[in-house]
């Protein structure tokens with residue numbers, strides 16, 4: 001079974017293998033399963049057969065579950081069955097569900113064991129590994145949370161078979177990003193027709209993408225340094241999500257944001273990697289953007305978590321697999337934005 005080790009104070013294993021869920025088990029005898037409402041019944045039944053939970057709590061799909069209201073409901077149900085301190089919570093679903101489930105495990109009785117079974121591509125290569133858990137506030141996403149690493153993660157590519165193609169392509173943006181910042185062999189593999197669940201080689205590509213995240217969070221769990229590189233493309237992406245009020249999904253926004261970051265990287269003296277990010281956009285076919293105003297986006301970018309009092313810091317690339325953090329002058333942000341918009345215009349007329 002391909003297993004990846006995530007190090008740190010509490011090391012754990014990520015298993016990446018078709019059928020991994022059928023063979024999964026936990027040592028705790030009393031467990032609760034928190035399941036994504038968007039899953040096909042068969043996936044939930046498979047998890048129930050593996051873990052034998054004493055209760056299954058279904059939570060709303062997507063970010064609708066990352067609220068105090070849903071969290072409170074989940075905690076009350078755990079308390080109602082008297083889930084003990086040596087019990088466990090298992091999250092089954094997309095990144096939103098595993099963020100909520102992990103946070104519920106971190107809060108309940110000041111922390112019980114947590115296990116994660118991600119069911120989206122993004123969940124497998126990003127959200128489920130690394131220990132960040134949390135919910136949203138009306139004021140912004142992920143503003144409440146805790147580092148609460150799972151005891152084990154099972155990434156079963158068979159679970160991805162039911163994923164809508166657009167959600168799969170959104171997750172592919174994070175796989176491609178891992179290629180750009182750390183493992184360039186992923187780039188051509190993502191764009192190949194083999195990059196689909198069930199195809200030969202898919203599992204290896206998935207495991208290699210998970211390995212990038214596992215390696216980074218092993219070395220830097222709490223984002224003191226290297227973990228920030230995982231935000232390549234995300235500074236503009238978060239601003240696009242905010243100004244479009246999430247009309248553009250995270251994965252689509254990351255596709256657009258990576259192309260902007262590649263253009264900025266070249267402007268700041270790095271290699272020209274914009275061909276890679278352009279090819280990814282052609283493959284991803286993200287939802288077309290509405291007209292965007294640089295001033296408005298820039299105001300959001302200035303609030304980015306990598307910003308400090310001296311300005312916004314961008315993750316840029318000297319070259320493939322050579323990320324770094326840099327302050328980018330506002331004139332460069334603006335001229336890069338003009339170029340980015342012009343390129344998107346031509347891409348759209350060719351392909352979108």
Ligand SMILES: NC(=O)c1ccc[n+]([C@@H]2O[C@H](COP(=O)([O-])OP(=O)(O)OC[C@H]3O[C@@H](n4cnc5c(N)ncnc54)[C@H](O)[C@@H]3O)[C@@H](O)[C@H]2O)c1
Pocket residue numbers: 036037038039040043061062063066093094095096097099119120121122123126127128129130131132133141142159160161162163164167170
């Ligand atoms: N904790 C972290 O480090 C981290 C990292 C990245 C993103 N996130 C969070 O992850 C969330 C996004 O995760 P996501 O992209 O997985 O989206 P998601 O959780 O919103 O799921 C997308 C949709 O797919 C559905 N779905 C999930 N699995 C399915 C399956 N197997 N078959 C059919 N439908 C399925 C869900 O019900 C939902 O409608 C955001 O809340 C984001 O903040 C967390």
